[in-house]
Amino acid sequence: MKKITHIIIALAILVLYTSCSDSFLDEKAKDETYADNLFEDLNGFLSAKYALLHFPRHERREPIQSAELGVIWKIGTDVAWANTELSWTRGLNQYTKADLTSTMQFLNGDVTDPSGRPGIFLILYRCINSANLIISRAEKPGVNWMGGSPEKDEANKNEIIAHAKLIRGWAYRHLIMTFGDVPKSVDEITGENYRDDWERNSVEEIQAQMEEDFLYAEQWLPDNSKDVTRLSKVIAQHYLAELYLWQGRNAEAEAKAKAVVDNPNYRLITERYGVKKNQPGCPFMDQFYDGNILPSQGNTEALWVFPNSEVDNLLGRYSNSMRRTWVSAYNNLNVAYSPEYGGRGIGRAAITAWVFSIYEDEDDRFSEHAIRKSYVTRDGKTVVCDMDKSKMTTNNHKWASTRKWDWTFDDPSRYGESYSFADQTYLRLADTYLLLAEALHQQGKNSETDGAAFYINEIRKRSNATPITAGDVTIDFILDERARELVTEENRRETLVRTGKLIERTRKYNHIASGERNGGAGIQDYNVLLPFPQIVIEANTGRVMEQNPGYN
Template identity: 30%
Template sequence: MKKKNSIQKYISGSIALVLLLLGMYSCNEDVLDETPLDFISTTNAFNSPDDVEMGVVGLYSLGRDWYSAINEKYMFVFTALGTDLAYFGEDPAGGYMSNWDTDITPTSDLPERFWTKAFDLVYQSNTVIAGIENLEWNNEEKKNMYLAEALFFRAFNYRILVTLYGDVPLVIEPIATPKTDFVRAPKADIYKLMEEDFAFAADKLPVNGQEAAAGRLTQGAAWHMLSETYLAQNKYQLAVDAATHVINDYGYDLMRERFGSQPNLFGSENVYFDLFTKENHNLGSNKEAIWVIQNDPDVTGGGFYAGERGYGCAYYRMGNTPDGYKAFLGDINNGSYTGYSDTLGRPVGWSRPTNYTAYNIWKSDWDNDYRNAEACIKRHFYFNNPNSAYDGMEIDWSLYESRSSVFKDTTQYIYPYFMKAAAPNDHYTDLSRAGGGVNHKDVYAIRLAETYLLRAEAYLGLKQPGKAADDINEVRKRSNATPISAGDVTIDYILDERARELYTEEWRMLTLMRLGKLVERVSAYNNNPGNPGLSIQDYQNLWPIPQTEIDLNTGGVLEQNPGYE
């Protein structure tokens, strides 16, 4: 197994530096405009390679928020909510991303929060970059490795900004004095910077297997992101070339045989299940993992994964059996039942998959595709109370004469639960540390299956559907899905395959925006019963520039995106 504790021990040590850097901003002030009285400069924050190490690992810690923060719900907005894949099950009519017309406006919360978070990480990256450049080094290779990591994080967060907002300010140096004259740089300039940053990272990062610790970036991750960056600009051959580097040059491979900690659970065939079993993400035998976000509950600042809380259905909230007993007794604590169970993570039901995600994309291969197996998508739930005559029977709403919660029965309480987000029966028994809808699985940020699908998209752009089908079939065959032909390949089919393979992993919001397909597919596939189609408008393939940014930028003009004026 690859080392896991190295990066985590540095994360805990870097918290002080992270907080110091974050202290440069007040929580209610504009991230671009405010300069603190106790400004930290690159000359006094980075005095040694050890300081640089702490600063770089601080970027990993801050970047992990995109994958784990519960209250901010960053992860769920990126992966599913507001897209074709899911709606807010806890409150379909008024919850997160249930209405684009009211949730995504110049004065609403989400656009400002994401803008601030992404620019904060751009700023932190610039601070570390400048600190690296200002320090005298005896080891040029080490300097370039740290520089590559910081440049990767800058480009990674500009990827978020340019996709969500279009033209955005181009900031490549730390801001040492108050600045209120930002202008929006053309997307082409942002992509040029991203290409340069990712290309440097692809050259100077360690190769796969040589990284200092699990979770540290490697050349393969940079080539993968470079491929997507080229795709965003319709540079299809360059995208193919970049993805091919990942597929051919670093020893990665799709996992085709059972592996890891539970290789015989649920039969001998479903290797897809193994990819998401806790502790398997970082195994040296896992050749598919390219970049894994690290979570470790036993280390200060070790992180967590809120997948169960968000993606799982709140089955334990459904109330009583048809004969009046609690449907689930729950766990026993201090001799009495808690009323809930942590075996599946005490989920809330934030990200309820649409019918497209839960049913439609599986129809043609329902019984063949391992990704649709019960081990991967839990579709059957059972009453669990020995006092009831229904104990052990499958929950079926037709067993009830009537229910007052018909709406929530299928939007929050019982729906297909994608088990890749869960860690069944693997939670702390200490209730002060357990549950709450979080577990401590690691999380794939980049997996080789997605690289194949990126290259398939590039081949389609080059009008080579046969090669695109070959790449898609590499992914499908691993899961026993029926191969497709060149004539089947369209951009919508690739999006379907991404949903089958990458739900809960890919940042679907960015994928659809990059392709200009967001409005079309949300309107067609988001069957939120409280607001079908989510009231998305034709102009909303971009988010608005936050009005606070426009108002505070008194020395320049930040034009608003069309439709939001």
């Protein structure tokens, strides 16, 4: 079910209720009377919750550059590169020191734009401050929780708080995996507690806050939900498993991942279903087709879904930039835009040759259904796509691309429009399977019957890949399997930061990021963290905010 009306309400609330001054954490109400009226009852809190759920959707939009915001965590790794030559792609893809700086727009936003298009840091802290607001107001007495009984009132209240804490934990997760130590804010910002002397709290302190938030969400969110605006506890359990792996708490990670895998409401897609069931295809790709995405449409693998509008309006226009980012600019090959080719792409990002090289030929994830390997031009000629390392050259419009994000309008006159309006899965059960395999492997449990190999094989089996043995399991094999399964979905930089593999694997498998192709220095050890945004450093006038090493 699409909740675009709710998102419209949400944006209105964000405009009316939160503003942003020059200080990155100075988020305060424009009108306290409005806020007090909004948070009188459950309906007001539901509207605020819908607003909060808008923030994660930013990751698949392009609020600041002509690519999905999440590309910052994908290119410049072992799995993805930038097939374009722009200052931000050089910085994030080639690690050129002159371009990967504390002033780059992806981090700071467009400071010259009067509309104030925010960068990634400000988006995430607006999210945190909005969550803090909801939590603070929910704890105040006198709210009509509309439950009809004290028990139901308490349940309604706690579920609202659980959503806010889940999203706050999600935002802090991005922040510490990107910047390391960051300011910790868990209170509603008001005129009375305004600060300009924030300090960077340690990663360990933020991890502890994330754990607290995710555990609360696990306790109070439902086991399962087909309402895309009512999130399930499996999301919290998934992120707890990942957090515990990062901290080396492998048995606890196993328990949380196992809770998701064993939840009877979720299962891997292993059979054809939905809108293209009777057309050539494979189960793996069925879950990416619009009309198959939502749990209510039969998608049992989706843990977290972003619904989008199919109406060309201000909201939907930036709701989904995945196809625009990842589908090649094939029109430059004299190929017409069409649904068959996914609609209009501009190919800002691309899959590395290394990823293409690690699939078996019979693997459905490498089939024509999953990877665009050729085009037919307007004059009937076949163009075979490139996948070799030697052809990883800027603006190679023949480069093969994923078909996970294919979508365009039914109207032929609109095939070439820029933006996509398809629903999208943000988090899949397959990801949790691989977290579980990692947790088991870290404890030496690699068996093919109930250990890491078993869960990896469940993923491989549904795509017709050859089963592995217990002896094949290593952390690098698990990372390889994550690449095969989750490429363009996974925020790969964060996974590699968490596992301590970013520098090693990027140098080994991405010759652009390593500096080999262009003769540059390439990725350096300090690039594990990105530069702290200059706009934040300058706004914090009451205390010196230190820059990350290597970027001074």
